[in-house]
Amino acid sequence: xxxxxxxxxxxxxxxxxxxxxxxxxxxxxxxxxxxxxxxxxxxxxxxxxxxxxxxxxxxxxxxxxxxxxxxxxxxxxxxxxxxxxxxxxxxxxxxxxxxxxxxxxxxxxxxxxxxxxxxxxxxxxxxxxxxxxxxxxxxxxxxxxxxxxxxxxxxxxxxxxxxxxxxxxxxxxxxxxxxxxxxxxxxxxxxxxxxxxxxxxxxxxxxxxxxxxxxxxxxxxxxxxxxxxxxxxxxxxxxxxxxxxxxxxxxxxxxxxxxxxxxxxxxxxxxxxxxxxxxxxxxxxxxxxxxxxxxxxxxxxxxxxxxxxxx
Numbered sequence: 001x002x003x004x005x006x007x008x009x010x011x012x013x014x015x016x017x018x019x020x021x022x023x024x025x026x027x028x029x030x031x032x033x034x035x036x037x038x039x040x041x042x043x044x045x046x047x048x049x050x051x052x053x054x055x056x057x058x059x060x061x062x063x064x065x066x067x068x069x070x071x072x073x074x075x076x077x078x079x080x081x082x083x084x085x086x087x088x089x090x091x092x093x094x095x096x097x098x099x100x101x102x103x104x105x106x107x108x109x110x111x112x113x114x115x116x117x118x119x120x121x122x123x124x125x126x127x128x129x130x131x132x133x134x135x136x137x138x139x140x141x142x143x144x145x146x147x148x149x150x151x152x153x154x155x156x157x158x159x160x161x162x163x164x165x166x167x168x169x170x171x172x173x174x175x176x177x178x179x180x181x182x183x184x185x186x187x188x189x190x191x192x193x194x195x196x197x198x199x200x201x202x203x204x205x206x207x208x209x210x211x212x213x214x215x216x217x218x219x220x221x222x223x224x225x226x227x228x229x230x231x232x233x234x235x236x237x238x239x240x241x242x243x244x245x246x247x248x249x250x251x252x253x254x255x256x257x258x259x260x261x262x263x264x265x266x267x268x269x270x271x272x273x274x275x276x277x278x279x280x281x282x283x284x285x286x287x288x289x290x291x292x293x294x295x296x297x298x299x300x301x302x303x304x305x306x307x308x309x310x311x
Contacts, residue, residue, distance in 0.1 A: 023114065028122055092140070095137075099147055106123055146161075178205070185197055197281070206244035206248070209237045
């Protein structure tokens with residue numbers, strides 16, 4: 001032992017320090033990958049497991065009606081019984097832990113020794129994920145607090161951030177998509193196709209602006225704008241949605257999937273054929289490593305008689 005000069009200076013093998021993370025491109029990518037895995041993207045992107053298996057999914061109308069033989073999960077069963085309320089609504093999403101993780105990344109990566117290109121690209125992707133998180137919240141609750149920096153416990157009353165108006169949140173999402181558009185790649189490498197591109201940011205902007213326009217046109221302003229957007233703003237939001245969509249369509253990189261004359265097969269293969277021209281942003285599922293619970297929970301009753309007989 002006396003010959004081991006550095007015995008008390010060993011680096012821990014089970015802990016990764018901040019200094020290691022922000023100076024190592026691989027660890028930075030691991031951080032961002034974790035944010036992607038935690039992103040609350042509804043429908044086919046969701047886990048569809050324990051609480052939100054079908055919300056916003058292609059089969060939600062089926063699960064929430066009498067056409068479903070059994071909705072085993074308590075979330076769908078609450079909808080079927082008509083007892084959804086603020087206390088048991090599994091569609092809820094209020095994840096400021098996720099917002100904080102994004103904000104911390106955007107601040108701490110600046111102190112790292114990695115290249116400016118790595119910083120720029122990863123910051124743009126994280127800002128995309130943060131904007132998407134705000135979209136998931138604003139479409140549920142209207143105006144929510146916009147927090148753009150990691151808060152500190154010592155800030156006291158400043159921790160209690162007031163809700164922004166619904167209009168301000170939608171504007172923030174649109175502005176973020178515009179800001180990161182110049183830094184995001186037009187296409188990711190083959191092994192990174194699940195990461196955001198400038199077209200994914202345009203798609204998010206298009207959808208968010210369409211929501212905002214529809215709220216302005218068909219909704220009412222309440223609680224000093226916490227809910228609702230003034231009707232006179234509808235046309236501007238519709239135009240922003242249209243312009244973003246046109247930017248996606250014009251280059252010709254994407255088009256509706258129309259490979260098979262049999263339209264039933266065409267619709268089926270749209271979801272099965274990888275890297276088809278209709279896909280703007282995809283999440284990959286790999287057997288054993290990362291599966292999809294839709295295959296398990298929606299098996300026909302003749303195949304499975306317990307948790308899999310929802311439909």
